[in-house]
Amino acid sequence: EACADARVAADAMAALKRGDADINVGACGAALRFITAIAAATPGADVTVDGSDRLRRRPMAPLIEALRNLGADITCTASEGFAPLHIRGKRLDGGKVAIDASKSSQFVSALMLAAPAMTQGLVIDPGAHVQSAPYARLTECMMAHYGITTDTVAVEGRPAIAVLPGKYRPADIAIEPDWSAAAFWYEIAALTAGWVTLEGLCAGSPQPDAVTAG
Numbered sequence: 001e002a003c004a005d006a007r008v009a010a011d012a013m014a015a016l017k018r019g020d021a022d023i024n025v026g027a028c029g030a031a032l033r034f035i036t037a038i039a040a041a042t043p044g045a046d047v048t049v050d051g052s053d054r055l056r057r058r059p060m061a062p063l064i065e066a067l068r069n070l071g072a073d074i075t076c077t078a079s080e081g082f083a084p085l086h087i088r089g090k091r092l093d094g095g096k097v098a099i100d101a102s103k104s105s106q107f108v109s110a111l112m113l114a115a116p117a118m119t120q121g122l123v124i125d126p127g128a129h130v131q132s133a134p135y136a137r138l139t140e141c142m143m144a145h146y147g148i149t150t151d152t153v154a155v156e157g158r159p160a161i162a163v164l165p166g167k168y169r170p171a172d173i174a175i176e177p178d179w180s181a182a183a184f185w186y187e188i189a190a191l192t193a194g195w196v197t198l199e200g201l202c203a204g205s206p207q208p209d210a211v212t213a214g
Helices: 002-018 029-040 061-069 105-118 132-144 180-192 206-211
Strands: 023-025 046-049 071-076 083-088 095-098 121-125 148-155 158-163
Touching: 002 023, 002 148, 029 046, 029 061, 029 071, 029 083, 029 105, 046 206, 061 071, 061 105, 061 148, 095 158, 105 132, 105 158, 121 148, 132 148, 132 158
Parallel strands: 023 046, 095 121
Antiparallel strands: 046 083, 071 083, 121 158, 148 158
């Protein structure tokens, strides 16, 4: 399933680059959130993003609100706060934005991915309660690999993420096996006082679920 989601996200990016008018991301919530932010910050983009009935129930309001506060042109064509979304992309100034990340760190990651295209870059204040915060740090790690500079700054005494403007550079990367899938087997071993050997996993991986092997 994780591989399928990665393919959906890659296909969505390819469709955006081609200038397709419609992008279907199936049931992949991550692809929906990432492509929404990236399309909103892509000058000249004019696209409708949609997917399955399940996808249309995935919450999008915090991300849509944050992007609109940055000047994005996003219309919810059926129900406010949910897909399908009609997005007219443009150059966004960036600066600073607050977002409620208590439901999903994907909202933060989506803003991070789009931030380098903004004139001033972006400081993202995710609030005091970030759901699955380690995945935002994983996003920082992957962006650094492709030449984007990020930093942790303080906003009202809370940690916030600063992303500098820039351009992604091409780079090779080895796609690691999925620690989230492996974590279930480590949990079974821990609960049963047994042991398990899983081959191919990367020690020291930045994936948050790698901690289950500790």
